Amino acid sequence: MTEDYRTEQLDPAFYADREMLQAFLKKNGLVLEADMDCAFGIFDLEDNLCGCGCAAGSLLKCFAVEESLRGQNALGTLVSLLVQNRFQQGYRVLRVITRSHNRDLFLACGFYEVVSAGGLTMLENVRSGPETFARSVMPEEKPAGRIGAVVMNCNPFTLGHRGLVEYAAAHCDFLYLFVVEEDRSDFPAEVRFRLVEEGTADLPKVHVVKSGPYMISQATFPTYFLKQDEDAVSLQTELDITLFAERIAPALGIGVRFAGEEPKDPVTARYNEAMARILPAAGIAFKQIPRITGDDGEVVSASYVRKLLKENGVCPEVLSMVPATTAAYLKEEWKQ
CATH class of the missing domain: 3.40.630.30 (Gcn5-related N-acetyltransferase (GNAT))
Known part of the structure; x- marks a missing residue:
């Protein structure tokens, strides 16, 4: 200048x-x-x-x-x-x-x-940032066979999450479970990661890793340059899934991605629709799994657990929707 x-x-x-x-x-x-x-x-x-x-x-x-x-x-x-x-x-x-x-x-x-x-x-x-990240989360013994992936926030880890992980693990030879690393949830990132590790410790094919910087969230996606009539969610979704399909999945040998069906949250439902469109075109299978429901027919979700925690604290209904490891944490650490 x-x-x-x-x-x-x-x-x-x-x-x-x-x-x-x-x-x-x-x-x-x-x-x-x-x-x-x-x-x-x-x-x-x-x-x-x-x-x-x-x-x-x-x-x-x-x-x-x-x-x-x-x-x-x-x-x-x-x-x-x-x-x-x-x-x-x-x-x-x-x-x-x-x-x-x-x-x-x-x-x-x-x-x-x-x-x-x-x-x-x-x-x-x-x-080669995505490839460097992939090497950092890959286990010492390179996995073989059908390799799958799940990306979860787990805020907190519930029986609904556990059911999805069990299904995914049963339908592949090795499963990467990416826990969203961004610290913008009710439960801190380190707590969420620990609860997922503890809640899946008995599943030998499951490799729990932090999502790193290549899972683009709505919270960090910049919108300052978008016009009012542009859909930020669609643009963020397109970029995030394409990044996974073109850079992360090939580097880790991932051939299938799993996600739970989303009957209530329209944003997550649109994300699933975009995965169903983008991933197969890149040679990656996409499997949606029905959500687990409680005795009352209510979908077991982290948002419902958080709602109950805020209203009733660590009540029997909350404990019925989370694994024993999450229940133990809530009993010891949760404060309204």
């Missing part, structure tokens, strides 16, 4: 900085997302904000550059500042999710394409 511009770090938690970022992004047809913890701005000689870039954890987002800065490597400057800041904060692998027509701009900033789907592209600052 020329000497007519300067860069400055902004604090999204500071009201004046946040208002300035929000107004600038709005002027450029974008929305400021709530979870930012870092931002940089480019200012002209009159202290007008002319460009910005932000980050939430390891995800870089909310980029906007005015026309007057185009062709001056403004994006490269913002990305460089954000990368340096994120490294200082301990983040090493950084990611961007953007519209595919911006792909080359981020490639020029040293990022590498991970996956593209639905007009969106995910990039990161390392080569």
Whole structure:
């Protein structure tokens, strides 16, 4: 950039900085997302904000550059500042999710394409990230035969989850059970992971692993660049499943993915519909399994267990819907 511009770090938690970022992004047809913890701005000689870039954890987002800065490597400057800041904060692998027509701009900033789907592209600052992740979760003795996968949040681990895992394990030779690692649930990620490990310890073919950064959640999917009439859930779903089908499953030899039917949650039902469409086209089978119901005919679900916990605490009905390992945790640790 020329000497007519300067860069400055902004604090999204500071009201004046946040208002300035929000107004600038709005002027450029974008929305400021709530979870930012870092931002940089480019200012002209009159202290007008002319460009910005932000980050939430390891995800870089909310980029906007005015026309007057185009062709001056403004994006490269913002990305460089954000990368340096994120490294200082301990983040090493950084990611961007953007519209595919911006792909080359981020490639020029040293990022590498991970996956593209639905007009969106995910990039990161390392080569072969999904394959490196796959090697990190693979057991020492490489599994053979029919390899399956289940992805679960388990908030908390219930008999419904246990039933799905039992079915999946019985229909393959080895099963990867990915527990969503993101810590945005009622039960902390480490607790959920431990309950799943304990609740499946008697199933020798089941390999419980953390989902890592390549299972894109609705909570972390950036929507700042979407128009009002665009469906964020559909776009996130398309990108997530395509990433699994093109990069994760081949690296781990996964040939079938299992999921429970979803009679109540429309978002999960749409996710299952998308898996049924995308996975077979990539040569990966998809199996939906009927949900387990209790004596009252109610589907055994983690959301129902959480509802009962909030209303009645660790009551007999809750204990009837969870494995003994989850029940033991609730009796000892749960506090309303």
